[in-house]
Amino acid sequence: MERSPTTTTEQQQQQGRRRSGAGWRRWAVLVATVWIQAVTGTNFDFSAYSSALKASLGVSQEALNYLATASDLGKALGWSSGLALIHLPLPAVLLLSAASGLAAYALQYALILDYLHLPYPLVFLICLVAGCSICWFNTVCFVLCIRSFSSSNRPLALSLSISFNGLSAAFYTLFANALSPFSPSVYLLLNAIVPLVVSLVALPAILCHPHDGHLHVVPKHDKHIFLGLYLLAFITGIYLVIFGSFNTTNSTAWVVLTGAMVLLALPLIIPASSSCSHVDTHDPEPTAQLNHDDSKKPLLLNNNHSTESNAMIQKTVEHPMQDCCLGTILEKGRMLVLCEEHSAKKLIQCVDFWLYYIAYFCGATVGLVYSNNLGQIAQSFHRESQLTMLLAVYSSCSFFGRLLSALPDFLHRKVSFARTGWLAAALVPMPMAFFLMWKLHDVNALVAGTALIGLSSGFIFAAAVSVTSELFGPNSIGMNHNILITNIPLGSLLYGQIAALVYDANGLKMSVIDNHNGMIDTMVVCMGPKCYSTTFFVWGCITFLGLVSSIILFLRTRTAYSAANGQQVINTTAKFRVDRTP
Template sequence: MSSSAFQWLSLIGMIWLQAINGTNTDFPAYSSQLKQLLSMSQMQLNNLAFASDAGKLFGFFSGIASAYLPLWLVLMIGSTLGLIGYGNSVCWIIIVCYVVTIRNFSSDSQVAIGLTTSYQGLSAKIYTNIADVISRHNQARTFLFLNSILPFIVCLITVFLVTDIGVMRSKYIDVGFVVMFVITIVTGIYDVISSLQIVTSNISPLNNLIGILVTLFLPLLVSISLKIKELVEYWKTQTERIRVYHSSAEESTREKRSDNNEVKEGEDNIEIQELGMKDEIGVKLMARRIDFWLYFFVYPFGATLGLVFLNNLGQIAESRGCSTTSSLVSLSSSFGFFGRLMSAIMDYFSRSKYAISKSASMAALMAPTAMAFFLLLNKTHIALYTSTAIIGVCTGAFTSISVSTTTELFGSQNFAVNHNVVVANIPIGSFLFGYLAALVYHKEGHEHGKCMGMDCYRKTFLVWGTLCLFGTFLALILHAKTRKVSLQEIW
């Protein structure tokens, strides 16, 4: 297969990996049942949720491994860890997706990463649909089994796509991205519609699953169409070469062009090497910068709070008397998908001098998240669904933007290790914020460790909303500081 077509095929492989790599995002779909099955308290359930995120504390090992080991081996290590137990497999798989995407789409890495990362927002919906098809009873066991086996199977299928192609920017790259955006938007619309309760009640789980699988295979059209177009162009080129093959002047010109190309390639390599040296910022240097600490504390008050809310979504819905937890999980998953996709589209259309600051984008996402937490103080189901959708889209967009933010602030040379250091705050925040929610839940609870009513999470939502507003303030400080540095560099 030609390098350009394989380039897009590798992107599709990363999309599939991202789509099954959100094994911790489906936790709210079965957490209530697991709590009842194992006779757990809310505090114990929070500890279990923390354990599922705790692997990120050691995520930098996957970053180091990606720098010294073949990427296919890093992928298989991650999938094997997931097969045995949770074992931090998410960090290993996701870092492979990032590195492959950055290397194969070096000129458009932010757009490509945003595009692939968006599909991680579908994980909860995919797992929920498969679990509904397999069994609507004992879903806790079904989810745990799927979380273990499914990533391993998909990793085996996509392992041959985990390679550095080294292809230069194709003339079809923009067309490819536009087509991918159209396919992805169609996928998102289908997922949102199929998550609505009025639709799920009229569509069988099997038909719903078939629909989502079809949307996952649609991106193959980009790689296939590129391959066909390149074959047609190759055939035309070969026909023309045969016609003029005997012209000595043509051969002389061809040799001259070959020499010129070698010189240009050498110049390109020098520029790339110089760029790499410029981007070289290691963990020690990064930890000395105020930008890092501002960014490090912005993240837990934004994306981490959103993730903690989604982890507790099952208990939140149950306490408010909402019986459609699976619909809520699918809704948050679908809107999280759109949030991640939104950041990719913004990156694509703002690649010029009008590019939007990542820190400003984070502040713009955190403000509505804070408002959504305060909206949850309203006891209506509409408020619950609306807040879940807002938190889902903002958390998804924040998670996707954070990848580009790390490279924007600290360069791409040591991205694999640097970004895993940044996201180490997720398990810390998950434990602290989740523990706070569990304490309030336990205090307001009654018999059998259950809590029913608005008081179960009222204080929690007030604290989370206030913290999110404080995080918005920190993001604005980060934006002001980085903007000042950028203006000094320009002048």
Template sequence: MVGESRKWVILLASIWVQAFTGTNFDFSSYSSELKSVLNITQLQLNYLSVASDMGKAFGWCSGVSLMYLPLWVVMFMAAFMGLFGFGFQWLVIHRLITLPYVVVFLLCLIAGCSICWFNTICYVLCIKHFPANRSLALSLSISFNGVSAALYTLIANAINSNDATLYLLLNAIVPVLISGLVLIPILNQPQPQPHSVDTIQRDTSVFLCLNILAFVTGLYLLFLYSFSYTTAIARVILIGAIFLLVLLFFLPGIVYSREWSCFTVPTSFSFYSSRFTRAVPDDDELYKELISIKEDSTRNRSAQSTREKKCCIVNMLEREKFSMLGEEHSAKLLVRRWDFWLYYLAYFCGGTIGLVYSNNLGQISQSLGHSSQTSSLVTLYSACSFFGRLLAASPDFLSRFPS
């Protein structure tokens, strides 16, 4: 049971990492100040936002690093890349140092690369400790990357709502602090263990409860942010958000204890009920006949289900040349598959365009005369991104809980 509890701590540690390292979402909160200090055009500002997103193109470096370095070392490398990239931008925007545009472009690139490195670390943790429920673990962890901007906005408002450059300082420092916070559970990872069917079903129930609590957290950030008019109110709302994130750590234990209490009652009942005897001899024949019919029916359904699964597996092997879902594939095989290019096209036309829009929220609100509402727009976009990522797990839950 120790390993079971520790794997949930690992998942929740990855959730915290995702929740406080999605620093690319708040670019529009300080983009106007950056444009003014650097004295650049809108086109040049767009290039800086592209550089921040283009850092993901070097995300493969994190995977290579994990082949030769411990996971915690790679995590702190990502944290210090963000500290370096965002920290120097904060110095530039406060006019403490002067850097040319090209150097600022490289700083944005490094900062964007750190985000992708954190994502890789969370992917590895989820896949390693939840092989049977990897899709549920990944969707839950990744979804919290969308609330980063809302959390950073609350933190900034709780400190000084009039200082937009504070976002850069938070982007530099907070990921380092979170990395130190989750260091102990990452250093004490449990060894992956084979899971029974009961364990997988129990884990699915825990994931359902975690998703419900995550949904409540998103609603909390979305609706209560509008009440953070003053620093005092923003601090109270921030404490509530932190409480909901901490509550995630206790939820698996609550679900497990509830299931154990429900499990012990039927066990005791069956023990005492087995002491009763059937007084009528004819009941024995009827009882045996019913049991025989039930066993035959169960055996037939099991055989039919096995044949259907074999046919599906054979068809998949013949058509896709895969031996199992989640199998690693070479780059050469990947680029020859049409579904890879379909995903690439969908992401290019969907997610990439969405990033361009989010990065220019500051300029859009300023051009419409609502520059004071930029943080509200960023929070709204962040919350919608969170809900979209969270709902991505719906097909998995529907398949595991048939009607």
């Protein structure tokens, strides 16, 4: 029995409406993750209130460093968010994240205003819970992006979402300038309330996110939409750099804050236009058919045949340097193909993983510790009044670094360069920045160094998710990436301890009165370049080691990336020829 033309037309219209609805929802989900990430990087404004917290608790710089470490240590508990997602719906995990952050930062707010007095171990635990809530927020956003976008666009969605996390300090600085510019405690109040409010605002989009949103085809306009979103994000970053770096009056601060909120709301145009113009009903890209809808598919490779072909290609490659020492370092035990799944046991036995671990540990983690110490660094340089500007510079440059991490995905058809190579290139500015600040003890060097460190660490933070997936398998990314970021609390403890020891060794003891009990406590305060000069030199040497490790990782993996890109071209050409065959 033949179908009538009317029935066929109706079915096509229904299918178009379903695609349009799914398209609207996935872009709405992306906007929701952008909003959540923009306000949940609450660890980046620690330096804004760290001096006040130190004075309120009457502790040394070393003890303050342990509190910063506690916040980072919460990231080592990132596996708990994955466990929660197994047993709870995703919106419930989001609200639990907001509730735990609210409780942790509200208690710190009460502490800093002397409304509450708690023993130091309990304060440490509170900071740990605050750090854990950040990790839960991140996991929710990662899962939403992975579920809502196909494998070819997933890295772009992840990079965009992660990028806005780097702007959190800048947004909170604008809020603080508008509400109470001279009160460090306002940052803690904002850290407690704003993520909860934004989570509630984003909840409707998350509740209707496409559970079956992995597309069989990729609409050909998706790349254009992503390009527009990235341009809008770039404009937002420029806006925050220009207007967020200056101390303004209260009325002007509200105007600047309103402008930032408008820019943050502008991405809503995408889901609205997608719904109205049926953007997602257009034909897919020629290469889109290669990208299956399985969320477990690799980011670069798209089928098992590619993996097998790459393995055959790699095994036939001759390595003339194997007999020399350098050849042994570059060739022994290196991976033959990308996206091969690694269990935890296999991961820790992999040489490339430890090179990657060292590059992250001696790179981005140092940048994070630097941001935690920015308050004391500004104080030691007699630049406390410019702390807001330094925070805005670090936050904005970290944001731009995260945006730049999407370059490999935008340029992969024109520039065939391994993502590990981009990672190594991103590490170059960091040792330069630390050696610059070690050599030149002036505010210009401090600003330039802060910008370079933010740019470098931001790129690594955002690119790490894709690198982990490509090197060690997309199916195991949740476990493997959490193993990778265990370096953050370790680095926070080690590098922070180095800074604290140098700071305390060059500081002077000062007496302060505890407002809670009236007792006189002593604390160490250090002023002058000597407070961090040695630390900058040590951190510079450490980041140089990270650069060397990343270069070795690039040299060991570049052939696998080249083979993967070559196989993609072959598959795309073959598919195109089949489609053109009459």
